[in-house]
Amino acid sequence: MTAPKNLFVGQLNTPDRVALRAAFKGVFERRFYTNHGPLVAAFEDRVAERLGVAHVICVANGTVALMIAAKAAGLSGEVIVPAYTFPATVQALVYAGLEPALCDVDPSTHAVTAETVAAALSPKTAAIVGVHMWGRPCDVEGLSSLAEDRGLHLMFDAAHAFDISIGGRKVGGFGLCEVFSFHATKVLNCGEGGCIATNDSAFAAACRTAANFHDRAGDVETPLRINGKMSEAQAAMGLVGLETLDSVIEGNRARYAQYRDRLEAAPGVRFIDHAAGLRSNCQYVVLEVDPECAVDQMALIEAMRVNGIAARRYFYPGMHRAPPCDARHWNLPITDRLCRSVMQTPSGETTSRADIDRVCDVIEATIDNGTR
Numbered sequence: 001m002t003a004p005k006n007l008f009v010g011q012l013n014t015p016d017r018v019a020l021r022a023a024f025k026g027v028f029e030r031r032f033y034t035n036h037g038p039l040v041a042a043f044e045d046r047v048a049e050r051l052g053v054a055h056v057i058c059v060a061n062g063t064v065a066l067m068i069a070a071k072a073a074g075l076s077g078e079v080i081v082p083a084y085t086f087p088a089t090v091q092a093l094v095y096a097g098l099e100p101a102l103c104d105v106d107p108s109t110h111a112v113t114a115e116t117v118a119a120a121l122s123p124k125t126a127a128i129v130g131v132h133m134w135g136r137p138c139d140v141e142g143l144s145s146l147a148e149d150r151g152l153h154l155m156f157d158a159a160h161a162f163d164i165s166i167g168g169r170k171v172g173g174f175g176l177c178e179v180f181s182f183h184a185t186k187v188l189n190c191g192e193g194g195c196i197a198t199n200d201s202a203f204a205a206a207c208r209t210a211a212n213f214h215d216r217a218g219d220v221e222t223p224l225r226i227n228g229k230m231s232e233a234q235a236a237m238g239l240v241g242l243e244t245l246d247s248v249i250e251g252n253r254a255r256y257a258q259y260r261d262r263l264e265a266a267p268g269v270r271f272i273d274h275a276a277g278l279r280s281n282c283q284y285v286v287l288e289v290d291p292e293c294a295v296d297q298m299a300l301i302e303a304m305r306v307n308g309i310a311a312r313r314y315f316y317p318g319m320h321r322a323p324p325c326d327a328r329h330w331n332l333p334i335t336d337r338l339c340r341s342v343m344q345t346p347s348g349e350t351t352s353r354a355d356i357d358r359v360c361d362v363i364e365a366t367i368d369n370g371t372r
């Protein structure tokens with residue numbers, strides 16, 4: 001009998017290789033590799049159409065997209081942002097010369113709400129960055145009215161949330177802008193890549209200018225420029241990936257549903273049903289280990305690792321306990337709790353139904369045998 005295969009978190013949705021080879025052939029034939037070539041232009045159009053937004057500016061990755069958006073918005077002072085997020089959300093703001101004002105998140109959705117953001121307001125607040133955690137829209141309505149009342153800019157880190165909708169409207173057009181990532185582990189994989197989506201023409205022009213050192217028609221005055229360009233190779237991968245995105249999401253949904261059916265009622269863990277009632281990309285399978293569970297988060301992850309299952313905790317230790325923000329003391333109890341209880345399990349197109357059963361068997365057996 002062969003040993004069971006190793007399973008990883010961070011699923012890679014690989015575009016069709018034959019189509020990708022043909023797209024690359026075109027890049028070589030045109031000898032047009034970067035500087036807003038035809039594939040980047042086409043990819044921007046296709047993404048804008050898919051998200052239902054007026055402008056999409058494609059860049060090298062999601063982190064650079066956040067940096068450029070924060071800089072192009074001309075902000076100064078504090079920006080309220082959750083501590084429970086991928087480090088890029090917070091560090092991009094620091095790169096843009098802003099001061100992160102960290103806030104807590106809602107314990108059930110793991111995302112910011114108007115209430116958690118309000119606790120971090122100060123006279124220096126310039127903007128709010130909401131994160132659509134696990135691809136579930138954060139409190140867009142509440143944050144929009146809070147931002148409007150206080151005269152603050154509102155942006156969203158939508159890195160998890162490509163092709164998600166709220167009440168029939170796609171994530172992408174809310175706030176001043178929404179930022180996406182096309183990193184290899186995201187639902188749409190360009191290897192590396194990202195974009196800024198906005199309905200604001202002046203802001204779009206500022207982002208376009210800021211993302212490129214080369215002057216072009218339509219450039220406007222911007223405080224600072226950077227080489228944030230997306231290459232033709234990345235756009236080729238994105239265009240080909242868009243062709244199979246629907247079937248990728250369909251596969252995600254089936255795997256997600258299988259996990260939910262097995263784990264929804266399992267003792268000791270809480271299956272975070274971030275897709276209930278939504279059109280979600282189902283890219284993330286997220287569990288919280290209960291405080292009363294017979295094993296703790298790290299013991300469960302270790303037991304899975306021994307069985308060839310590379311489950312991982314997220315986003316330990318929290319941005320409030322990591323440089324550069326840890327120089328200050330923050331009181332964010334929900335973030336602390338989630339960092340010690342949340343884990344993701346392997347999913348993705350190479351994860352079979354049998355693999356998911358194996359993962360769930362290991363989780364259940366470990367908890368059954370646990371002695372905390």
Ligand SMILES: *Cc1c(COP(=O)(O)O)cnc(C)c1O
Pocket residue numbers: 061062063064085086088089131157159160180181182183192193194
């Ligand atoms: C992936 C991710 C980013 C950063 O995107 P990159 O393309 O990897 O730079 C930002 N925020 C969140 C929430 C992410 O998951």
